[in-house]
Amino acid sequence: MSWLFEHGVAFAIVLPLLMAAAVAMLPRSRYLAWTVALAVVTAVTIAAIAVLLTQADAGEIVYRMGGWEPPYGISLRIDAVNAPILLLIAAMALASFLYAEPAVAAEIAPERRGPFYAALLLCVAGLMGMVVTGDAFNVFVFLEVSSISTYTLVAMGANRDRRALSAAFNYLILGSIGATFFVIGVGFLYAETGTLNMEDMRTILAAMEGGSRVSQVAFGFIVVGLGLKLALFPLHTWLPGAYAYSPTVVTAFLASTATKAALYLLYRFCFTVFDPSFDYVAVVLGYVVTGLAVTGMIFASLQAFFQTDVRRTLAFSSVAQVGYMLLGIGILTTAGLAGSYLHLINHAVIKGGLFLALGAMWYRFGITRTADLAGISKTMPVTTAAFTVLAFSLIGVPFTAGFVSKVALAEAAAERGWWWAVGVIMITSILALFYMGRIMMVAYFSDPPASCRRADGTVERREAPALMLIPMVGLAAVSVLIGMRGNVVLTHVSETAAQVLIPGAGL
Amino acid sequence: MNGDPHVLLRVIAKFLIPLIALFAFYVQFHGEYGPGGGFQAGVILSASVILYSLIFGLNAAKRAFPPVLIRIGMSLGVLLYGGTGVLTWIQGGEFLNYSVLAHDAIHGQHWGIIAVELGVFATVTSVMLAIFYAFGSRQPSIEDQDW
Numbered sequence: 001m002s003w004l005f006e007h008g009v010a011f012a013i014v015l016p017l018l019m020a021a022a023v024a025m026l027p028r029s030r031y032l033a034w035t036v037a038l039a040v041v042t043a044v045t046i047a048a049i050a051v052l053l054t055q056a057d058a059g060e061i062v063y064r065m066g067g068w069e070p071p072y073g074i075s076l077r078i079d080a081v082n083a084p085i086l087l088l089i090a091a092m093a094l095a096s097f098l099y100a101e102p103a104v105a106a107e108i109a110p111e112r113r114g115p116f117y118a119a120l121l122l123c124v125a126g127l128m129g130m131v132v133t134g135d136a137f138n139v140f141v142f143l144e145v146s147s148i149s150t151y152t153l154v155a156m157g158a159n160r161d162r163r164a165l166s167a168a169f170n171y172l173i174l175g176s177i178g179a180t181f182f183v184i185g186v187g188f189l190y191a192e193t194g195t196l197n198m199e200d201m202r203t204i205l206a207a208m209e210g211g212s213r214v215s216q217v218a219f220g221f222i223v224v225g226l227g228l229k230l231a232l233f234p235l236h237t238w239l240p241g242a243y244a245y246s247p248t249v250v251t252a253f254l255a256s257t258a259t260k261a262a263l264y265l266l267y268r269f270c271f272t273v274f275d276p277s278f279d280y281v282a283v284v285l286g287y288v289v290t291g292l293a294v295t296g297m298i299f300a301s302l303q304a305f306f307q308t309d310v311r312r313t314l315a316f317s318s319v320a321q322v323g324y325m326l327l328g329i330g331i332l333t334t335a336g337l338a339g340s341y342l343h344l345i346n347h348a349v350i351k352g353g354l355f356l357a358l359g360a361m362w363y364r365f366g367i368t369r370t371a372d373l374a375g376i377s378k379t380m381p382v383t384t385a386a387f388t389v390l391a392f393s394l395i396g397v398p399f400t401a402g403f404v405s406k407v408a409l410a411e412a413a414a415e416r417g418w419w420w421a422v423g424v425i426m427i428t429s430i431l432a433l434f435y436m437g438r439i440m441m442v443a444y445f446s447d448p449p450a451s452c453r454r455a456d457g458t459v460e461r462r463e464a465p466a467l468m469l470i471p472m473v474g475l476a477a478v479s480v481l482i483g484m485r486g487n488v489v490l491t492h493v494s495e496t497a498a499q500v501l502i503p504g505a506g507l
Numbered sequence: 508m509n510g511d512p513h514v515l516l517r518v519i520a521k522f523l524i525p526l527i528a529l530f531a532f533y534v535q536f537h538g539e540y541g542p543g544g545g546f547q548a549g550v551i552l553s554a555s556v557i558l559y560s561l562i563f564g565l566n567a568a569k570r571a572f573p574p575v576l577i578r579i580g581m582s583l584g585v586l587l588y589g590g591t592g593v594l595t596w597i598q599g600g601e602f603l604n605y606s607v608l609a610h611d612a613i614h615g616q617h618w619g620i621i622a623v624e625l626g627v628f629a630t631v632t633s634v635m636l637a638i639f640y641a642f643g644s645r646q647p648s649i650e651d652q653d654w
Contacts, residue, residue, distance in 0.1 A: 010602040014589060021585035025578070067604035 008050040009063045009076045012086065013129045015047070016040055017145075020121035026114050034101045037117040041090070041097045041124065048090035048128075055083040062134065070134065071197035077134030080496040081341075085131050085264050088345055089257045092352050093124045095471035096253040099356050102465045106363055107160050107247045116156055120253070122149040127261045136273070137196045139265060140183045143229070146261070147175045150254065154246040167241030174238040178228030185221030188214050189273070201273045210278030222269050223284060230262035232289070232326065233296025236319045243315035244368075248359025251311070255318055256352030260344050263325055267337070271501035276332050290330030294424050297323035301431035305438070311368050313435055314354055317394065320428055321347045327424075328409050331416050338498035339408035342490055346401040346482060350393045353475030357387035360464035360472065370439055375448030378459045382469055384443055386476040391436040393479040396429045401482035408491070513562065520562040527555035535628050539617070545624035549631025557639050565643045574640055577633045584630025591622045 004011065019040045026033050055061055055078050063076040078086070097120070108116050126146025133139055151172045157164030190196055192214045193204040205211050224235070231239045239259075243251050274281045297320045304316035321343070328340020360383045361376060362368055377384040393400035406425055413421035454460050463469070482490055511517065531552035538544035560568030592603040600607035605619025 007596060007602070014592060014602060018586060018589040018593070021582040021589070025582045064601055065603060067601045067606060 004047060004050045005054045007063070008047040008054065009061060009078055009132055010065065012044050012047040012051065012090065013076075013125050013132065013142075015044055016121040016125040016128070020118040020125065023121060024115055024118035028110055028114065030105060030110075030113075031101070033114045033117040034097075034104070037100075037121055038094075038097045040121060041093045044124065044128070045087075045090040045094050048087040051078055052083045052087050055079065071195050071200035074138050075134045075197065076132045077199065078132060080493075080500045081267065082131045082264060084345065084493050084497065085260065086128060088348055089124070089127050089131065089261065092253060092256040092348055095352060095356070095475060096120075096249050096256075098471045099252065099359070099468050100249040101467050103247065103249045103359055103363060103468070107249075108156060109159055112156060112159075116153070116247075119149040119152050119156075120250070122146075123153060123253070123258075127257050130261045131264055134198050135196050136186045136189065136198055136201065137183075140179065140186060143179055143182065143262075143265075146258065147179060147229075150242075150250075150258065151175065153250045153254075154242050157246040157250070160247065161245045163241070164245035167238075167245045171238040171242045174228055174235070178225045178235075180225070181221045181228065182225030185218045185225060188218035188221065192218065198268065198273050202275075205273065205278075206275065210275075210280065215274075216280045219269075219274055219281060219284065223266070223289070226262050226266045226269070227292075230259045230266060231319050231322050233292045233300065233319065233323060236296070236300070236322075239319060240312050240315040243318065243355075244309060244311040248355065248362055252352050252355035252359060255314070255355050256348040259318065259322060260348050263322070263344055266329065267341075267501055270329065271337070276502070282332065285330050286332060289326050293323040293326035293330060294421070295323075296320060297327070297424060297428045298431075301428045301435065305431060305435040307435075308371070309369050310358055310373065310439055311355075313370070313439065314351065314358065317432065317435065318347075318351055320432070321351070321394075323428075324406070324409060324425070327421060328412065331412050331418065331421070332502075333412060333416055334495070334498045334502045335412035335415055336409070337501055338491070338494040339405060339412045341494040341497050342408050343405035345490060345494070346393070346405045346479070349475050349479050349482070350390050350402060353390040353472050353479065354387060354394065356468065356472040356475065357383050357390065360468045363468065364462050364464060370442055373439060373443045374446035375452070375459070376443045378448050379452050379462050380464060381461070382473065383464050386469075386472045387443070388440060389476040390479055391440060393476075393483070395432045395436055399480065399483045401479040403483055404490070408494075516562055520558055524555050524559055527558065528552055531555065535624065538624060539620060545627030546631050548624075549628045550635055552628075553632045553635035553639070556636055560639070560643065565640070569640065572636055574637075577637050577640070580629050580633035581637065584626045584628070584633065586626075587629065588623050588626030591619055591626070595619070 019036065023033050023036055026036065051061070059079070061078040062070065064070065065074045065076065068074070100120075104113055104116060123146050126142045126144075126149060129142030130139055130146060133142060151168050154171055155165055155168035186196070189201060192211050193201050195201055195204065205215060228235045243255055246254070270276070270281060270285060276282045276285060300316045300319035300323065304313045304320065307313040307316060324343050325340045325347070328336045328343065330336070358368065361373065361380060364380060365372070367373065389400070393402040396402040396406040406429060410422045410425050413419075413425070448459050452460055452462070531548045534543035534551060535545060535548035538548065556568055556572055559571065591605070595604050595607055596602060598607040603619070606612035606615045608615035608618045
C-alpha cells in the first residue's frame with residue numbers, strides 16, 4: 001500500500017500504457033479484452049485516489065522518472081491542480097469502460113475489439129500523462145499518444161457510420177496542426193529559457209520579467225495549439241464530427257476528458273509557466289481568449305439549437321461549455337479560475353453522462369436524430385430519467401452541478417465588474433434550456449412509434465442493459481450530489497487549485 | 508535469353524540483404540558506444556525486408572515475416588521496454604531507474620539500456636513493416652455501390 005502512495009503517479013500512466021500493448025495481443029474473445037481493460041482502469045482509479053490522498057497530505061509530489069533529478073531529468077509533478085483532474089479522468093474512464101462491453105459488442109467488428117480496447121487504454125494513458133507530467137516536452141509526447149489513439153478510435157466508428165472516416169481525417173489534420181503549434185511554442189520557450197522543466201521555466205521567465213519577444217511568440221503558439229485541442233471557438237470545427245460519428249463509448253470518454261486535459265494544460269501554461277503579470281499574457285487572456293470564449297458561448301449555443309441530430313446538439317453544446325471555462329480564465333481572478341475549474345469537473349460529469357445515455361438509446365433503437373426520440377421516455381424510462389437529470393444540470397437548474405459552477409462563474413464576473421459576462425451566462429443558459437428542452441419535449445410528449453407497441457397497444461419497455469445503466473445513473477446521481485451537498489467539497493477543491501495557480505486574489 | 512528478366516537484381520539483392528540485416532545488428536549492439544541504437548537498427552532491419560519484398564514480391568516477404576508475428580512484435584517491444592521499468596520497481600527503484608538492476612549502478616545502467624534498446628528495436632522493426640504491408644497490400648479503391 002505504501003508502495004502505491006510512493007509510486008502511484010507513475011503506476012497510473014505505466015499500467016494502461018503497458019496493458020494496451022498486452023491487450024492488443026490477446027486472442028479474439030467477447031469478454032477477455034474488456035475484462036482486462038476494466039481491471040486496468042479500476043487499478044488506475046485506485047492509484048489516482050492514492051495520488052490524491054498523498055497530495056492532500058504532502059501538498060506537492062515530485063516523482064523522478066528513472067531517478068534523474070529535475071530539472072535535468074523528466075519529473076512527474078502533482079499538486080492541488082492536477083490531482084483532482086487525474087482522478088476525474090480515471091473515474092470517467094471507469095464509467096466509460098463499464099458501459100463499453102455491450103456498446104462495443106454492437107459497434108465494433110469482432111477482430112477489431114482487441115485493438116479497440118488497446119487504443120482506448122493508450123488514450124487513457126496519454127491523457128493521464130498530459131496531466132501529471134512536469135516537463136513541457138513530455139506534455140507534447142503524451143498529447144500525441146492520446147491524440148493518435150483518438151484518431152483511430154474515432155475512425156472505428158466507421159462500422160456504424162461511414163462519415164466517421166472523414167471526421168477522423170479532419171480531426172487528424174487539425175489535431176496535428178494543434179500539436180505542431182504546441183511543440184513549436186515549447187521549442188521557442190526552450191530557446192528562451194534553456195530548460196524544459198515547467199517549474200524551472202517559471203523561475204527563469206519570472207526572473208526575466210516575461211522574457212523577450214521569443215517568449216511572446218512561444219505563448220502565442222502554445223495558446224493556439226492548445227486552443228485547437230480544447231476546441232476554442234473558431235478552432236472547434238473538428239469537434240462536432242468527431243463527437244457525432246465515433247463509437248458511443250469513445251464519444252462519452254472524449255467529451256468528458258480530452259478537452260478537459262487540454263484545458264488543464266492551458267491553466268498550467270497561462271498561470272504556472274507564464275504569469276498573468278506579464279502584460280502580453282494578461283492581454284491575450286483578458287481580450288483575445290475572453291472575446292473568443294464569449295462569442296463561442298453564444299454562437300455554439302445557437303448552432304446547437306439548429307441541429308437535427310442529438311449528438312451534434314450535444315457536441316456544439318460542448319463548444320459553448322468550453323467557452324464558460326475559458327471565460328473563467330479570462331476573468332483573471334482566483335474566484336474566476338475557481339469557477340472555471342469547478343465547471344470543468346462538472347461539465348465532464350454532465351457531458352459524459354449525457355453521451356452515455358444517448359449511446360444507450362442508439363444501442364436499443366439505432367436512433368440519434370431528435371425527431372426519432374419520440375416517446376423514448378416510455379420505452380426507456382430509466383435512461384431518459386438519467387438524460388433528463390443531466391440535461392437539467394447542463395442548463396443549470398438549481399440543485400444540480402451545472403447550477404453551482406455557473407453561479408460561481410457569474411459571481412466571479414460580477415466581482416470583477418463584468419456585468420455583461422453575467423448577462424452572457426444567463427443568455428446562453430436560456431439557449432441551453434431551449435436546445436435541451438426541444439429534445440425533452442420530443443422524448444416526453446410524443447407518442448412512441450408503432451414498432452414499440454405490443455399487439456394490445458401497450459408500450460413495450462426496452463430498457464438499456466445494466467452495464468450501461470449503472471454508469472449513466474451513477475453520473476446523474478453525482479451531478480445531483482454536487483448540486484445538493486458536494487459543492488462544499490468541490491468548491492474547496494477548486495478554490496485550492498485556483499490558489500495554487502494564482503496566489504493571492506489575482507487582479 | 509530466356510528465364511528471369513530480373514536476375515541481376517535478384518542476385519545482387521540476395522547478396523545485399525544479409526549484409527543490411529547484419530549491419531542492423533551492428534548498429535543495435537554498438538549503439539551503446541557509437542552512433543546508433545534501437546530505432547536506427549530497427550529501420551535498417553526493416554529496410555532489408557522491404558528490399559526483399561520489392562525484389563521478390565510482397566507475398567514472399569509476408570512468408571518470411573508473417574503479419575501475425577509483426578503484430579506480436581510491436582507489442583512485445585513495448586512490453587520489453589516497460590517490463591524493464593517494472594523490474595526496476597520490483598528492485599525498489601523509481602520507474603526505469605536502471606541503477607538498481609545490477610550489483611552496481613554502472614552495470615545496472617548498461618543492462619537497462621540494452622534491454623530498453625532491444626524493446627525499441629523490436630517495436631520499430633515491426634511498425635515499419637506493418638506500415639509497409641498496410642500500404643503494399645492496399646485493397647483496390649472502393650466501388651461507388653459499396654458505400
